Every structure is written in structure tokens, then in C-alpha cells.
Amino acid sequence: MSTAVKKEHKSARPERGGQATLVEAIRQGIWEEMERDPTVFVIGEDVGAYGGAFKVTDGLIDQFGKERVVDTPISEGAIVGAACGAALMGMRPVAEFQFIDFISAGFDLLTNYAAKCRYRWGAGIPAVFRGPCGSGVRSGPFHSLNAESFFLNTAGLKIVEPSTAYDAKGLIKAAIRDPDPVLFFEHKKLYRLPRLREELPSDDYIVEIGKARVARAGRDLSIITFGAPVLTALDAAEELEKEGLDVEVIDLRTLAPLDKAAILASVKKTSRAILLHESSRTGGIGGEIAALIAEEAFEWLDAPVIRVASIDTPVPYSPPLEDYYLPQTKDVVDAARKLAAY
């Protein structure tokens, strides 16, 4: 007869600030908001005792109890719907999709209920819908999605995706405090990337939603991007610097509402733009930004606006296939050289 031994596992409260990876930054942000505001709660699949598939909610249940860390059935419709209802009651839910791919199962309630409630009868839904997105981690067609394009055409949803630990913490806190629904996408490749580990301030701070960031200042060409491709762009910029090309990298951070002023300021400065994203090219945010530049900065351009994005296929599993699918540093460098010589 065997005796079941329950593993003694209690995750400590995260440091307030200090050295943190992107995943730790998000966990800090949620934890601090739950301490600050009793209406903040977490809801999702396996977010309780297990701490979430990527451990973003690790330890929360020990600290805040199962009333504020709600494990749900495998039921994205229930997660989104319940988050909406609780938000109407004045709560501030932080709902987790185990992988952002599963947001499709909550699409109806997100786009029809959460997004339209304030517009229809003035009732805001102050809820955060977050989860791991992104490809490049050999996870195949159902665990690699970048979902922003599905939602950009829906009025009423804010969309955020950080690429640094500092921004991740500041933006998750801003998202939780926001009076409207925020989709918060976390690139899973960045979660524990040592390169992104940085010292976070110990004081309470937020990063304003709707503001892009200059990740690298430059004069000759703008790469406008967000999420994991920010790193691709920075790598490309470093390589291009050796050739005498001074590249600016704009990290959008918020995809809706888009920081048009920051995009236009950069393009007017450099007169050349590459739009880089991981989701498929057709219908991606790059097309929207290209149109914006064409409408409002046409006279400043010295070269065509170029999209560097993934090919129009599902995300394939095998490494050579996925590498072919995704835009690589080399693709960005090649595009930049061509634009510079145009």
C-alpha cells in the first residue's frame, strides 16, 4: 500500500523589485496589485496549486486563498464570461489563458461582450486577459500563436505586449488598473531569457498603456516592432551599425490603441521604415502601420515601407520549418540593406 505524500511546496512572496526575468516581473506585478487592491483576483486553468503552466501565478493561492485565485474547468468561455460578470460587479479579474492559442475559445465573449459593454450601456469591464503567446519555441500549430491580428479590428479591447522585464511589470500593473478590458500578451520565449533579466525599481510604478518606446535611437532607418522581435531588431541593428547604418528600433508595447505619434516621429526622422512582426504577414499589424505611414508621412519617405513578417502558414513544429516560417535577424538585415540603398 502506498501512501500519497503531498509535496510541501510554498512559493515565497516575490521581492519588491530587484533582479527579475520577464516572468518574475509579471508575477511581481500581479502580486503587488493583489496586495494593493482587494478587488483584484486571478482566474484561469491550473492557476491555483499548480501556479499556472508557466508559473506566473505561483504562490498566489497560498497568500490570497482560493477565493481570489480561482481554478476553472477547461472552459475559456466560462473564464472570459465570469471575468466580465465579476468586473461588472466592481472586481478586477486577471484572467489567464494557459496558452494564448486558446483565446479562440473565448473569442465570442471577448469581442462581443467585453469589448462592447461600455459602448452599449456605459458599463466598463476592467479586466485583464493575459497569457503566453509567440512562436520560436518548437511548440507547433496550437501553442505558438500571436493573436493580436484577430483583435485589432475589434473596437473596445486594448492590446499590450511587453519586451522587457521593466515594461512587463509596469504594463501588467497599468492593465490591472485600467478601467477597460486589456489583452496582455506575454511572449513565452522571453519569460526566462537571461538577456532580459534586469534590476527593477523597488517602488510602485506603472508603464502607461498606449505609449511606444524607443528601444534604440538611430538616424537612418526605423524598425517598428514589439514583443520578441524587438530583440531580433536590436541584433540586426548591431550588425548594421558595423556597416555604418544607424538603425532606430521602436518597441510599440501597446498595439491598441496604437501610439501613432511615436511611429510618425520616428519615420519622419529616418525616412525609412521596416515593420517587423512574428504573426503572419497578411492581415498583420504591419499592414496597418504601413497604411498609417502612407497616409500621414508620405512626403517624408525616401524608400518603400517594408513588412518583414512570418509566412502565411500555420506555425510549424519542426525546427527547420519554424525557422523558415519566422523572420530571422538575417531577413531584417537584408531588408535594411536594400532599403538603405534604395
Place this chain on the structure above:
Amino acid sequence: MRVSTKYAPRKAVDGQPLSCSTETTLNAEQHLDLYRYLKLTRLVEERLVNLYRQTKVVGGVFRSLGQEATAVGTAYALQPQDFITPLIRDLGAVLVKGIRPREIFAQYMAKAWGPSGGKDLNIHFGDMQKGFIGPISHLGDMIPVMTGILLGARMQKKKFVAVAYIGDGGMSTGAFHEGLNFAAVQRLPLIVVAEHNHYAYSTPTSLQTAVRDLAEKAAGYGIPSHIVDGNDVVACYEVTKQAADYARRGGGAVLIEAKTYRRKGHAEHDDQRYVGEGEIEWWEKNNDPLDRYERYLLECNHATKEKLEEIDATVLREIDEDCAWAESSPMPEGEQAAYGVFENTIVPPAFRPKVLEN
């Protein structure tokens, strides 16, 4: 879990016309109140049809003719702090929760003074103070939303129960299943009233589900269920009161199937070509919820004919006043369309790029 059939429809005895359940806790005042709401519901809808024919209603008009007792009786069993989320055919429940006819008229006519300021239709709005969460067109979605209302309330230590309405059609959606399953797991005090009115648009219930009674579905969620005669307003009241007591005591979710019949089409434009010969007429003649309740009130001496006529006159006066108010409202200014997507923001006129302004 057993399906309770205590309040299920009964066959007429010896050809006697149908009345209502006589076993009731309703007092004299409540009896008359119920009559007022039934009449108000029917007459507000009749006025809406008039406005529609005068082309004053911008969208469609959705009737609950012949099934008013379900909405009125179930909602009337609730307490002021309780919540409802109705379907389009539950105007009666909305009125019971204290929404005024003027708000309904203004909504249907897409007027600026309507609760949504012309941004949405009919009963697609809400009033948190009155415990009314309007539906959206996507059937089933309101079940998980109401589950969330109750989850939030529990976290805030607020005590109330909620009724979410669904139909024989809406029960086929995934959202219905996901919402009720979660409410059942969490033991939330959610009462789902499933209105079996025989048609979802034109589709008969036999093409929606293989169960005989919708109440059977409760077994799949581990919750109790009742079948009620949806055209007996007293039975609807009593069964909901019992369900609400059970939910309030911490029992969790309950399913009530109300057997009723939709005598009008999906909306006013629907010619009901899919309905069998004589079916509508049979229900109109033999099983009209208002006729039944009136007969019951008179037979049991809860009211006199004069008293009911007096109520009718009051109801008509209210409708006249409220309709005039709604008609006097202006239409919204076009640019109001750009407001209210997010808090304190206006959407820029993106369809007019700057380059065209010079």
C-alpha cells in the same frame, strides 16, 4: 438528481378551461401586482407593434405573446437585490425589475434618451442598481457572465441570487454549457430558467436536442431541476421562489424548464410558415397565460372584473405617457458614435486622413 414535476403542466379536467395553481403564498396585493405586470408586458408589446407599423421602430420587434407568464412569474419571485439577465422575449421580467416602459420605447426607437443612447437595440442594456443585465444577441453568453456576477458578489460577501433566462435554442450553445457547468462547480446561486417555447426562430425543439424535457439536462451538471407550466404565472412564481430559497441556502445552481409557446414569429417580419395548421389558434384559445390568470383571479375571488379594468386603465395611461416621452426624445447626434469605446475617450475620425484636410 430528480426532475421535479410538481408544477408541470396538467391536462384540463373535464374540459374545464385552464386556470392557475391554487396552492400559493401570494397575498392579495401581490396577486393584483402580477396581473398588472402581465398586462403591462402585453400592452407595451402591442404599442411597440403599432410604433413599428408607423416605422418609428428602427429595428425589429420581438414579441413574447403567449409566454408572458414565464418571465413575469419567475422574476416576481425574486427580491430587489437579486439579478436577472433576460432574453429578448422576457420583457416581462425586465419590467418586474423596475425598468420603465419609457426606456424600452426609447430603445426600440433608437432615441438619444434611451439607456444606450441609440447605440444598441431593445432590451440590450443594463441597470446594475436594479439588478438587470441586458442580453446580447449571442445566445448562451449571458450564462457565464451571470456566473461571474455571482462569483464577484461572493467575493464581496454580497448575498443575492440570479436568474438567467435561456431558450430551447440557446441551450444548444457552448457558452450555455460552459457557464452552467462553472456555476454548478462553484455552487453559485444561479437559477437558469429555460423557456421551452417550441421554436428557435423557425427551428423546432426536436432539431435542437434529443432530450424530451430540457430539465433532463440538469443531470449533466449535477444540479436539481423543475418542470413548470410556463403559462401558469402562479406556478412560475412558486417554483422560482423554491429554487431561489434553495440557492440562497447555499444549494447552488438550479434549472427550471418552463413549458410555454411562442405565438408570434421570431420577430414581426416572420410569417411563421413553418408552424402547423391550427397550432397557434389552439394555444390562443386554450392556453393563453393572461386569460388563465384572469379566470383564476375571478374564480378565486382575488379580484373583481371592475378592479381588473381599473388596472388596465392605469397600465394604458402609463404606456401613453411613457410612449409620448420617448417619442419626444431627439435622435442622437451622429458624432456621438465616436464616444464611449473606452472611458473618457473619443475615437479619432480615422476615415478622414489628414492629407485630405489640406
